[in-house]
Amino acid sequence: MHDPLPRVDPGQLESVYAPLADSIRRLVDVSIRTEADPATAAAAKRKIDSAADELSTALLPGPVGVHRSPDGRTFAWGNAVVGVRNPVAPPLVIHHDPGGLVWSEFVLGAAYEGPPGNVHGGVCALVLDHVLGAIAHQPGRPAYTGTLTLRYRRQTPLQRPLRAEARIERTEGVKTFVVGHLADGDGVTVEAEGIFIQPRLG
């Protein structure tokens, strides 16, 4: 939605802003789990407000969108699943195997809780939507979710290694049929099927 920031390569900007997002991810986690007394919480809040004020002195008016570097790389900084500048994103790193499998391995902490001790069912859906969608994407030609169906077999634990994966089942015109799942060390926790739509070029 926005033009790239002038004169600066996005990769360079990432080295400035990605560590900031990492710090905020840690802050989010400890702010949920803290038992600090009211005075300590108030002192921390003042520092947080001050940091936010400083960062607000130069602000894009809206969401970040996708930036492109001169060599064609894209940076989806604000993306809620993979955005390295978005503290809400875990962020997932998506791998594309030569055989067509797309996968990501990650651990989800307190910020993604639903049932006590477990990942929110909707966060499972968020992750699977992204991983299934990633396989339908082509460079410069994003795919959009048409339908997504999730079957929850059992709870997905927080604070344990998780793996999401997806593969293409078949394609029909602009539609890509994708299947995938989320799993912990004991096997599949959530199964997913998605139909993704690739808008025609031009």
Add this chain to the structure above:
Amino acid sequence: MHDPLPRVDPGQLESVYAPLADSIRRLVDVSIRTEADPATAAAAKRKIDSAADELSTALLPGPVGVHRSPDGRTFAWGNAVVGVRNPVAPPLVIHHDPGGLVWSEFVLGAAYEGPPGNVHGGVCALVLDHVLGAIAHQPGRPAYTGTLTLRYRRQTPLQRPLRAEARIERTEGVKTFVVGHLADGDGVTVEAEGIFIQPRLG
């Protein structure tokens, strides 16, 4: 997962920690959109790290779970959709109408981006999973997602008033069949159907 903190009513604790989460929500938003120079970003990061250090001096070892006050109210502080202590949660406020409709109205900012300028399809799923699940819940007897099916009609815009709603279609034993949707000012953007399972009381 954790016993209530000793001697303090959860409602009182909420007045300490909820404003902290609000401050972090603002920090998350501006940190994604900031164009601050590297020195300013580094200075803000130091304040954030310092605040996180202070909050870490007294920390629950794991996720927050659900707290109960002496009068039976429950506090799902860490919940990824409605948790008032969780900066990742918008947080949604869920309304239960006497006629059986469950609904929530909210605006999603830069932290929930997928396609440029629009809500991530997986965030739509996250919200709908929660709102559909909320109708299947009964006090002290939570319902778990069995299956969830989402049909994406068009993009859902960021920074615009949105409304999610759900109603029960029918129940069969432990299964509750729920339908709902997400909408902006121009109508429905995503339709949802869910089957929620209520574990039998033990």
